[in-house]
Amino acid sequence: xxxxxxxxxDEQRALKAGxxxxxxxxxxxxxxxxxxxxxxxxxxVSELTKAGYLAALIPAEFGGAGLPIADGAxxxxxxxxxxxxxxxxxAQMYIxxxxxxxxxxxxxxxxxxxxxxGELRLQAFGVTEPDSGSDTTKLQTTAVRTGDRxxxxxxxIFISRALQSxxxxxxxxxxxxxxxxxxxxxxxxxxxxxxxxxxxxxRPLRMMMNHSTNALFFDDMEIPxxxxxxxxxxxxxxxxxxxxxxxxxxxxxxxxxxxxFTERAVxxxxxxxxxxxxxxxxxxxxxxIAKAHMAxxxxxxxxxxAAALFDAGEPCGAEANMAKYLAAEAAWEAANACxxxxxxxxxxxxxxxxxxxxxxxxxxxAPVNNNLVLAYVGEHVLGMPRSY
Numbered sequence: 001x002x003x004x005x006x007x008x009x010d011e012q013r014a015l016k017a018g019x020x021x022x023x024x025x026x027x028x029x030x031x032x033x034x035x036x037x038x039x040x041x042x043x044x045v046s047e048l049t050k051a052g053y054l055a056a057l058i059p060a061e062f063g064g065a066g067l068p069i070a071d072g073a074x075x076x077x078x079x080x081x082x083x084x085x086x087x088x089x090x091a092q093m094y095i096x097x098x099x100x101x102x103x104x105x106x107x108x109x110x111x112x113x114x115x116x117x118g119e120l121r122l123q124a125f126g127v128t129e130p131d132s133g134s135d136t137t138k139l140q141t142t143a144v145r146t147g148d149r150x151x152x153x154x155x156x157i158f159i160s161r162a163l164q165s166x167x168x169x170x171x172x173x174x175x176x177x178x179x180x181x182x183x184x185x186x187x188x189x190x191x192x193x194x195x196x197x198x199x200x201x202x203r204p205l206r207m208m209m210n211h212s213t214n215a216l217f218f219d220d221m222e223i224p225x226x227x228x229x230x231x232x233x234x235x236x237x238x239x240x241x242x243x244x245x246x247x248x249x250x251x252x253x254x255x256x257x258x259x260x261f262t263e264r265a266v267x268x269x270x271x272x273x274x275x276x277x278x279x280x281x282x283x284x285x286x287x288x289i290a291k292a293h294m295a296x297x298x299x300x301x302x303x304x305x306a307a308a309l310f311d312a313g314e315p316c317g318a319e320a321n322m323a324k325y326l327a328a329e330a331a332w333e334a335a336n337a338c339x340x341x342x343x344x345x346x347x348x349x350x351x352x353x354x355x356x357x358x359x360x361x362x363x364x365x366a367p368v369n370n371n372l373v374l375a376y377v378g379e380h381v382l383g384m385p386r387s388y
């Protein structure tokens with residue numbers, strides 16, 4: 001039976017302290033410099049990997065720590081609460097879940113131990129396309145079986161970390177639309193070794209935040225047939241199966257952001273003196289920060305509920321989606337309260353507020369748009385008519 005603990009265990013406190021200790025070695029200056037140059041946080045990711053934190057959810061039999069998702073959530077929340085950005089590596093936690101749950105034994109033994117040690121990186125997730133967006137069933141990238149290989153053609157957009165990954169999880173159509181019974185049929189998942197792969201072009205995109213984002217182009221890209229994960233045509237269900245984990249983990253990053261913003265706002269409002277008194281005594285400053293704090297704490301509770309259900313093997317789609325929505329909204333509320341509190345200094349790079357402000361805004365849009373979460377809750381939780 002799923003249950004929520006309101007306090008951290010001794011092991012979780014040690015886990016949090018270990019992650020926080022690493023984060024101390026990568027202060028705001030480190031992230032600002034990378035942001036200015038749009039560079040990948042190689043040193044930070046490498047240290048997290050060596051410490052075993054990115055292998056937290058990989059079972060011990062494959063070289064990981066075998067921790068529950070609640071602990072994975074704590075790792076990511078701690079990184080963001082300490083001013084870092086786990087988006088550079090969070091996909092390594094949840095992408096491998098598709099391979100773990102649906103891959104063959106040979107795939108798991110070949111790849112998971114190397115992912116756990118960092119010998120191989122699996123941080124690229126090739127799903128989104130320019131013309132389909134959130135309507136994954138309409139994606140047009142194709143993978144056609146030819147003997148012992150698949151030939152892939154098409155394109156993807158907003159795919160992060162492709163240049164920093166050795167492997168990519170790719171979703172492509174293996175059965176034409178006119179030959180499927182249901183719109184969710186005919187899609188397949190592939191675990192692709194993209195190192196030096198012919199027929200793959202990666203074009204970096206300069207985005208509002210430093211997420212190493214790219215457009216991908218596949219031109220008769222050939223991959224081995226054993227790249228297929230699970231059964232051909234069942235890829236959509238495999239991807240959905242991993243989304244609850246993704247929602248819980250991304251919600252945790254937003255919770256961490258929210259805590260960082262409120263902590264910074266509280267500290268600054270007590271130090272900044274205007275008209276002879278700290279600005280924190282003014283209700284116009286104090287109340288938005290207090291509201292943001294309550295929203296972040298409430299979102300964290302929903303995240304904890306979703307994580308508890310996930311770890312207990314119980315249905316958690318509604319809770320995972322609601323956690324992602326509430327956490328993203330709470331972080332954005334905290335971000336605005338923080339930047340308002342700082343005034344002009346909130347827009348100065350050296351305070352890190354503007355960087356975190358840009359970074360946290362993403363999670364209202366991706367990896368699932370908050371409007372789609374509302375549609376999901378309306379239809380699948382409340383039983384209302386489908387709205388899209």
